[in-house]
Amino acid sequence: MVPLLFLEDYLNDFELVRVGLSGLSIADHYRLGEAISAVADKTDKRIVMIASGDLSHKLTAEGPYGFSPEGPKFDKELMECFEDADFLRMMTIKPEICESAAECGHRSFVIMAGAFDRRNVDAHVLSYEGPFGVGYGVATFEGEGSDSDRDFLDKLEAIEDKEYHERLDKEDPYVKLARLSVETFVKTGQYAPLPNNLPADMMDKRAGVFVSLHEHGRLRGCIGTTEPTQANIALEIIANGVSACSRDPRFPPVQPEELKYLVYKVDVLEPAEKISSEDELDPKVYGVIVEKGSRRGLLLPDLEGVDSVAQQVSIAKQKAGIAENESVQLYRFKVVRHS
Numbered sequence: 106m107v108p109l110l111f112l113e114d115y116l117n118d119f120e121l122v123r124v125g126l127s128g129l130s131i132a133d134h135y136r137l138g139e140a141i142s143a144v145a146d147k148t149d150k151r152i153v154m155i156a157s158g159d160l161s162h163k164l165t166a167e168g169p170y171g172f173s174p175e176g177p178k179f180d181k182e183l184m185e186c187f188e189d190a191d192f193l194r195m196m197t198i199k200p201e202i203c204e205s206a207a208e209c210g211h212r213s214f215v216i217m218a219g220a221f222d223r224r225n226v227d228a229h230v231l232s233y234e235g236p237f238g239v240g241y242g243v244a245t246f247e248g249e250g251s252d253s254d255r256d257f258l259d260k261l262e263a264i265e266d267k268e269y270h271e272r273l274d275k276e277d278p279y280v281k282l283a284r285l286s287v288e289t290f291v292k293t294g295q296y297a298p299l300p301n302n303l304p305a306d307m308m309d310k311r312a313g314v315f316v317s318l319h320e321h322g323r324l325r326g327c328i329g330t331t332e333p334t335q336a337n338i339a340l341e342i343i344a345n346g347v348s349a350c351s352r353d354p355r356f357p358p359v360q361p362e363e364l365k366y367l368v369y370k371v372d373v374l375e376p377a378e379k380i381s382s383e384d385e386l387d388p389k390v391y392g393v394i395v396e397k398g399s400r401r402g403l404l405l406p407d408l409e410g411v412d413s414v415a416q417q418v419s420i421a422k423q424k425a426g427i428a429e430n431e432s433v434q435l436y437r438f439k440v441v442r443h444s
Contacts, residue, residue: 306338312338
């Protein structure tokens with residue numbers, strides 16, 4: 106809302122429509138911009154879009170949010186996109202970079218880009234600064250006639266299709282089975298049958314398994330078992346794939362149109378061992394289980410943003426409904442991760 110305060114110093118006779126962001130995809134935000142533009146073209150009003158939002162919040166160690174190497178990288182790339190009005194490049198910045206940079210304006214800028222679909226754009230960067238460890242960029246964009254080559258949504262979808270097929274080519278049997286489980290259940294409501302010629306380890310061994318789904322760089326579902334509940338690892342993957350896509354209480358069930366955007370991880374758990382103190386933990390190597398009576402919480406190892414033992418144990422306690430100051434029995438375990 107800050108830019109609107111300054112806007113009122115220059116204009117006092119205008120109507121305002123506030124547009125919010127969502128957790129939907131980059132393509133959906135671009136489509137929103139297209140829809141806004143289509144409506145604007147049918148009016149006789151002068152219309153300005155203010156695409157407001159911070160850049161990275163992690164530019165310096167002294168800043169309120171700390172430092173990430175991706176912070177300056179994100180800001181540099183985004184300002185180059187603004188300089189050249191290269192909206193396709195802006196839309197294809199990797200979600201992992203956006204997440205690590207702790208930005209909050211990217212989707213706002215994508216809505217604006219959608220409003221300029223198939224239009225020639227005159228772009229001017231006015232300023233960039235990063236006081237207090239947070240990035241702020243200011244630029245102006247003005248449409249100047251049509252340009253059929255700037256059909257960025259079509260180009261984005263072509264890139265996403267290519268990435269989808271590249272992912273399929275790289276997936277190992279564990280991930281392929283998780284994908285088969287999810288896609289079969291979402292499309293038919295049925296559990297997938299076991300394919301032929303699975304590796305012997307998947308058919309002969311039993312273990313707890315976690316299946317994690319990510320969409321556009323964000324968690325979309327994660328369900329697992331700490332101990333084996335099925336006759337073998339393959340059946341464990343199928344069962345937990347179905348649960349991850351349809352029974353994670355944090356998310357609505359996965360819909361068919363989402364399937365091609367899902368990225369899968371399968372973690373096969375080794376047996377947990379009881380430990381006597383947090384000194385025996387390492388969040389990059391071991392997962393942790395905390396236990397207090399009947400309450401039990403688990404956190405997998407080597408998770409993005411979990412860098413300390415204290416963090417790891419705290420999150421596991423939260424998941425179990427255990428207070429920070431309550432003592433717990435600790436267990437550690439390793440996983441074999443397939444992604």
